[in-house]
Amino acid sequence: ATLSAAGAVAPSQSLAELLIQFADALPREQVLGELIALGEIAMFHGQPRDGKTWASLEVAIAVALASAAFSLPRLSASQPRVVLIVSNEDSEHAYVHRLQMLLAGRGVFDAPTNIHLIVGQGCSLDDAVWQRRLIAETLRLGAGLVILDPLRSLTRCVDQGPSELQPLAVFLRRFVRETGAALLLVHHDGKPQAGITDNRRRAQRASGGAIFSIVDSP
Secondary structure, eight states, X not given: OEEOTTSOEEOOOOHHHHHHHTTTOOOOOEEETTTEETTOEEEEEEOTTSSHHHHHHHHHHHHHHTXXXXXXXXXXXXXXXXXXXXXSSSOHHHHHHHHHHHHHHTTOOSOOTTEEEEESSOOOTTOHHHHHHHHHHHHHHTEEEEEESSGGGTOSOTTSOHHHHHHHHHHHHHXXXXXXXXXXXXXXXXXXXXXXXXXXXXXXXXGGGHHHHTOSBO
């Protein structure tokens, strides 16, 4: 048994019970090719200024319009879905401008009504109030894809060890479980110190590898 968030003991389930429970479950429902699926956590990771936001917005548009991301048929959206973008890093104007440019590149000049933004509003994934608000807004919109860009603008724990990261990991799993949405994390390492070369493997540079360990599709 495990302790729930409220402190009550949650009863365990046997493997046999779980097999019965999921026997009639629907197969993995894709949101964008094999890359992103409902109820799963995916991540774009790279260095600062690698173009991760642009890539995530291309994904957002593809999912909203039920089209192919990057003109790649294998990264086609299965159907149009509501997309929610959450960030504290860039301004609303910057996001709108980027989205307009990407849409214009597709010959689309009327903004889709199924892309929503929570930008620059101080969202904190470490705050229980914001956690509840984000889940509630995702459910209200019926969002199929939620993009957190970049993750380090929304939580203080990404540069700490696995134990400090655990509360965030627990919330992210709770989020996809309660909303059924797909979650796309956009994450970059801290900027390297001047004159110091970081020779660790990429997964280890990203919060000691702990971020990679909590996502389904890094």
